[in-house]
Amino acid sequence: MRIWLSIVFFLVALLGVNSAYLSSVTLLEWLSRIRGAGAGRTYQNYFSLWMFMIHIGLGLALLLPFMGFSIPHLLVARTSRNRRAVRVGYGLFAVCLILLSTGILLVRVGGVELKQPAARSVVYWLHVAAPVAAVWLYCLHRLAGPRIRWKSGLSYLGFVAVTIAIGASLHAWDPRDINVPGPQEGEAYFFPALTRTASGKFIPAETLMRDDYCKKCHTDAYEGWFHSAHHFSSFNNPMYLASVRETREVSMKRDGNVKAARWCAGCHDPVPFLSGAFDNPHFDDVADLTAHAGITCTSCHAITHVNSTRGNGDYTIEDPVHYPFAFSENPWLQALSDQLIKARPALHKATFLKPHHSTSEFCSTCHKVHLPEALTGYKEFLRGQNHYDSFALSGVSGRGARSNYFGMRAIQNCAGCHMPAQPSNDFGARLLGDSGKLSIHNHLFLGANTALPFLRSDEATIAAHQNFLQDCVRVDLFGIKEGGTLSGKLHAPLRPEIPELVPGESYLLETVVRTLKIGHHFSQGTVDSNEIWVSVEVFSGNELIAQSGHVDESGSVDEHAYFIRNYVVDRDGNQISRRNPQDIYTTLYDHQIPPGAAQVIHYRLEVPAALEGPITVKIKLQYRKFDSAFMNFVVRSNREKDHRIRGMTPGQPYFNELPVTTMAEDTIIFPVSGKSQSVPEQEYPIKIDHIYQRRNDYGLALLREADGLGQSSAATAELRQAEEIFRELDEKFGYIDVRLNLARVYLTEGRLDEAAAAVQRATSVGKPLFFTEPVYAPWAVNWVSGLIHFQQNQLDEAIRCFRAVLEDQNEEMARRGFNFRRDYVVQNELGLALFERAKLERAEQRTATLNEALLHFGETLKLDTENATAHYNASLIHELLGNSSDASLHREKYRTYKVDDSARDRAVQGARLRNPVAAHASEPISIYPLHQTRPQPVADVVPDDRSVSGVTTGGTP
Numbered sequence: 043m044r045i046w047l048s049i050v051f052f053l054v055a056l057l058g059v060n061s062a063y064l065s066s067v068t069l070l071e072w073l074s075r076i077r078g079a080g081a082g083r084t085y086q087n088y089f090s091l092w093m094f095m096i097h098i099g100l101g102l103a104l105l106l107p108f109m110g111f112s113i114p115h116l117l118v119a120r121t122s123r124n125r126r127a128v129r130v131g132y133g134l135f136a137v138c139l140i141l142l143s144t145g146i147l148l149v150r151v152g153g154v155e156l157k158q159p160a161a162r163s164v165v166y167w168l169h170v171a172a173p174v175a176a177v178w179l180y181c182l183h184r185l186a187g188p189r190i191r192w193k194s195g196l197s198y199l200g201f202v203a204v205t206i207a208i209g210a211s212l213h214a215w216d217p218r219d220i221n222v223p224g225p226q227e228g229e230a231y232f233f234p235a236l237t238r239t240a241s242g243k244f245i246p247a248e249t250l251m252r253d254d255y256c257k258k259c260h261t262d263a264y265e266g267w268f269h270s271a272h273h274f275s276s277f278n279n280p281m282y283l284a285s286v287r288e289t290r291e292v293s294m295k296r297d298g299n300v301k302a303a304r305w306c307a308g309c310h311d312p313v314p315f316l317s318g319a320f321d322n323p324h325f326d327d328v329a330d331l332t333a334h335a336g337i338t339c340t341s342c343h344a345i346t347h348v349n350s351t352r353g354n355g356d357y358t359i360e361d362p363v364h365y366p367f368a369f370s371e372n373p374w375l376q377a378l379s380d381q382l383i384k385a386r387p388a389l390h391k392a393t394f395l396k397p398h399h400s401t402s403e404f405c406s407t408c409h410k411v412h413l414p415e416a417l418t419g420y421k422e423f424l425r426g427q428n429h430y431d432s433f434a435l436s437g438v439s440g441r442g443a444r445s446n447y448f449g450m451r452a453i454q455n456c457a458g459c460h461m462p463a464q465p466s467n468d469f470g471a472r473l474l475g476d477s478g479k480l481s482i483h484n485h486l487f488l489g490a491n492t493a494l495p496f497l498r499s500d501e502a503t504i505a506a507h508q509n510f511l512q513d514c515v516r517v518d519l520f521g522i523k524e525g526g527t528l529s530g531k532l533h534a535p536l537r538p539e540i541p542e543l544v545p546g547e548s549y550l551l552e553t554v555v556r557t558l559k560i561g562h563h564f565s566q567g568t569v570d571s572n573e574i575w576v577s578v579e580v581f582s583g584n585e586l587i588a589q590s591g592h593v594d595e596s597g598s599v600d601e602h603a604y605f606i607r608n609y610v611v612d613r614d615g616n617q618i619s620r621r622n623p624q625d626i627y628t629t630l631y632d633h634q635i636p637p638g639a640a641q642v643i644h645y646r647l648e649v650p651a652a653l654e655g656p657i658t659v660k661i662k663l664q665y666r667k668f669d670s671a672f673m674n675f676v677v678r679s680n681r682e683k684d685h686r687i688r689g690m691t692p693g694q695p696y697f698n699e700l701p702v703t704t705m706a707e708d709t710i711i712f713p714v715s716g717k718s719q720s721v722p723e724q725e726y727p728i729k730i731d732h733i734y735q736r737r738n739d740y741g742l743a744l745l746r747e748a749d750g751l752g753q754s755s756a757a758t759a760e761l762r763q764a765e766e767i768f769r770e771l772d773e774k775f776g777y778i779d780v781r782l783n784l785a786r787v788y789l790t791e792g793r794l795d796e797a798a799a800a801v802q803r804a805t806s807v808g809k810p811l812f813f814t815e816p817v818y819a820p821w822a823v824n825w826v827s828g829l830i831h832f833q834q835n836q837l838d839e840a841i842r843c844f845r846a847v848l849e850d851q852n853e854e855m856a857r858r859g860f861n862f863r864r865d866y867v868v869q870n871e872l873g874l875a876l877f878e879r880a881k882l883e884r885a886e887q888r889t890a891t892l893n894e895a896l897l898h899f900g901e902t903l904k905l906d907t908e909n910a911t912a913h914y915n916a917s918l919i920h921e922l923l924g925n926s927s928d929a930s931l932h933r934e935k936y937r938t939y940k941v942d943d944s945a946r947d948r949a950v951q952g953a954r955l956r957n958p959v960a961a962h963a964s965e966p967i968s969i970y971p972l973h974q975t976r977p978q979p980v981a982d983v984v985p986d987d988r989s990v991s992g993v994t995t996g997g998t999p
Contacts (some may be wrong), residue, residue: 046110051339053100053104061188070085084388090389091365112138115131136423141176144172150385157471186307233416234304234416235309236357237358237359238349238358240358245317250316251313252369259470260339260470263470272337276335276337276442281493281668281673282679300323301321307356310733318357345407348398351406362393363393363892367380377948384469395470399702402456413428418623429562432563438452443847444825444868445637446638451858459487463477463480463483476782489567490701492666497688513558518554519536519710520553521533530550536710537583540710540713540724545715546649548646550646551578552740553642553661555575564637568621570618571619574590575663576603576643577589577590580657581658581659586975588973588975596670596698598669608634615951616952616956620672628949639746640739643970648972654717655714655717657712661709662704664702664703665704665764666701673700684945732772734775742764745783768783778821778822781803785801786826794834805823821846824847824850832871841879844868865880870898870909873912880895892919896916910940913936914940917929918935941955
């Protein structure tokens, strides 16, 4: 037994030194978090992983000699008359068993995976506490028996202390920072994308393409990603392939290289881009493996820093550190590496899952873009898609104070909607939400791209996206106006009361589209080629008598339909129809709808003189990922070696078969005067307070429409109608938001005293905001009050109100996740109010107020570095303060970021001349006629219904 005991002592001594080293690393990381160094720093490195492997090896090696000594020793000593030593010995043996067994459990071997965080935490702390208890019990055991050799023990402790000090000092001297931006010189490889690498150099392609390695432990995350648009973001996406090929060809012809197309690659093609292959003009976009990699696991998870919220791929990425033997060809060594990750995942997690991964700022790196001069050859800045600011300034995020509606709780990041919790048994699973189940965030990245899975015949993914789109918006046949004009008598809300229609008369159908569970503008993304339109069909009996938004025999949507999109044009006014960013110049019109907002569409219905019976109006909000013009371009661009587009037949016209999703619909049956047929009682199909909310949405839509009309008679008419709506609601309900909406109407019209009176009524006797718990919402009142005071030149009151929006916080706001300090529109308004106040002051007070105004414009620029308003006013203030160099800098920035109105006007004029239909749609108020059709049986014009739960899976709507 002495031999076994000697081996035990030797191994325990080594294990103690090793454990002390590892503990020092853990302690340093804990202290760094306590000191606020951030969760992105780790003191673990390659050497510490080897030390941990030695720790596991020593623990396993200790099992046999420990049992070889302990069991015979227990059998011999159990009859000893020193019962105290025996009892303590039994306790020591039990604690050692706990120490060894918890160690085995933490290594996760033998099918014992220990994925529950709470259980793993308990086992971990038992493993930490057990050696302390073992040392104490050993001392008690020896005190009851043979004398302890304290000198040897103290020498050993001294050796351990020195080891700890050396290890700690080495790690404290050079900890591994994993959240640092890459060097500026790295941009030279990647401009005009804003991407850089931590080393400033390329990253090997094979490093970025290790998805199968990730799959071993993260199967569910991998499966979601595999079917996602992220996986098919690159040349393996036929639509992107057609577009980026053209951009590369234009760049090569214009510049002699393809560098301008790097603007696309920073987000779409990270593997060929970061590895240096993208710049090759002869890059094989079909056969090269990197062309089909897409946005890989490592492409996202190795990003170490979000450099800014400018977008255009403005991130820093590193060649990540992997565990020993991670990519060994020896299966035994690979298994050892996998086991090491499971046993000590902290470094793996710190490397691949950082705090910024759970922020909307992380998503902004690619879901916000601007078009630089290097791409367009026009000017250095043109705004492209911008999901980020739209979300950040919304009520949904809890950061935007100016929303019409606020949810019960803020959704803090993009993943809250697009990566919902998914039950999973992956090793990265943890408890998310209130389900009590181990879950991961869904890596399918739910959204709206139904085109990619359609081309791959991936019906499950199509269905997942279509289900996600349900209840995002609402369409409402709200009212009908007599005479077919905006000034006609309004009958609303339709249902339960429905007026009779008179044959031979004209009517205006007032249709409201309202965004619901959308945290950014509807639709954002590829707004120039997304196809979102309103389809209207009018029937008399079984005959179709009028329509708008039908799909013709080529798969194209009626060009006279109402489209929710951006109509983007080039410098000559031609529509951007090929996703050709290098030609983008300006926007003819923008029909996107902000979150929590409404839009009204006016349809003129001419009721035929001869009718068989009641009139049925069916309206649908339809969505198709890409329009026919773009898909025809994609088909024309398809080359011999490319994958064939589904539905494409060489030499034959292409029919756009991409899935059509019905996102919302509404139906009304109108009785017709002089006809005996009765109509059924009808209720609005969505369970809401139709008396209040439908009217409120209509009023908000009219107010929003009037904002684009300036000081015109049409604006006055819309505002007066909105006023009437809100006055009626005020009399019925007295909600705070109704009175604030009424104040907004008066403010827009310049009726400032009435606006102030409406706010006063809201604060004195108003009921709580609709759809909120019974609490007062001071931020909304302060925002509207501030605008009114500013217009009334009551600057001190305006400043007080704007400050209150930004700074006031209460328990209710904290519970709901609301904090409006990041609403940079309010920051700008406060800066403007202070600027105006400074003009009335003298000397030192004036300088102090100017500096305070400058501070708020600076806050805006921290959040939005491209904010033209902030740069313009900062330049004026710096000029007044005598800071000529700063004034010049901001003046230059302002010129970069401001809209080029003269150039825009020329392009818009060309677009209006080229396309009268688009010109009509670009008017601030447009009436859309419902086209008369020849009476024909419904079955001849309406295809087989292939919809399930309101979702159309393809073909004609």
